[in-house]
Structures are given as C-alpha cells and as structure tokens.
Amino acid sequence: MSERVCPHCKRPYPxxxxxxxxxxxxxxxxxxxxxxxxxxxxxxxxxxxxxxNGGPMTAAASVGVALRKASRELEAQGHRIIVSSxxxxxxxxxxxxxxxxxxxESAFEVRLRSRG
Numbered sequence: 001m002s003e004r005v006c007p008h009c010k011r012p013y014p015x016x017x018x019x020x021x022x023x024x025x026x027x028x029x030x031x032x033x034x035x036x037x038x039x040x041x042x043x044x045x046x047x048x049x050x051x052x053n054g055g056p057m058t059a060a061a062s063v064g065v066a067l068r069k070a071s072r073e074l075e076a077q078g079h080r081i082i083v084s085s086x087x088x089x090x091x092x093x094x095x096x097x098x099x100x101x102x103x104x105e106s107a108f109e110v111r112l113r114s115r116g
Contacts, residue, residue, distance in 0.1 A: 017077055017094075023047065024070040027063060028094070031081060037093035040064065067092055 005012050017028050030046040031038060038046070043063050048055030056062065071081040075097065084091040 017074060017079065019070045019073045021066070021069075023062065024066045024073070027066045028070050028074070028081075031092060031094040035093070037084065037091040039089060039091055043067075043092065 017032060019025055019028050026047045027043060030043055040060050040063060044055060044059045047063055047066075048059055067081050074080050074094070078097055079094055080097050082093055082095055084093070
C-alpha cells in the first residue's frame, strides 16, 4: 500500500489512529500531525480551539490524563506517546514502538486444539 501524500507540500499525511473518547482522539490527532512534538500548552490550545472560553480551568490536567490513557491504547497499534522532560516546556511526541508480540502456541496446544 502506498503512502498518501499532500498534493501541495508533498509531505505524507499523518497516519490515522483510533482511541476511545473525543478528547483523547483530538490529542492523538494533534500529535500525529506534528513530528517535532507539542508542549502541554500548545496541546490545550489545539484541543480546545473551538471552545468559546478556551476550555475548562483544568484543561492542562485533562489533557495530561488523556495523554497517559491514549498512550496505553496506542501500544496495541505499535505507537506510544513519550515526553522529552518533565515540568514546564515538556514536549510530547507520538513515536513508533515495536509491534506487540503475539503469543505463539506450543506444540501441545496445537495438538489439543486439533482434537476439537
């Protein structure tokens, strides 16, 4: 399968990831589109851009929780969210990881399954 490329800038479109919940999905979509990563402040601005008041007072905490939960969900898709440092100015990035290992059946389990 070939990679989809933007006809204007010739850069590949970001891969589509699926996570539960609209907040987590907006966080993942924002990170998927920016390879260099984003600070929590920039993520809050992007995630709550359509909110008339800029989002709730606890927006940074909500996005932080969404980052941790989305990262756990993305592991099954071969990706995770990493943070470059802690505290103010920390940059969050979406990175590829090794695909999860599939459990292989032992010879005994194969024979057992074949017997029905």
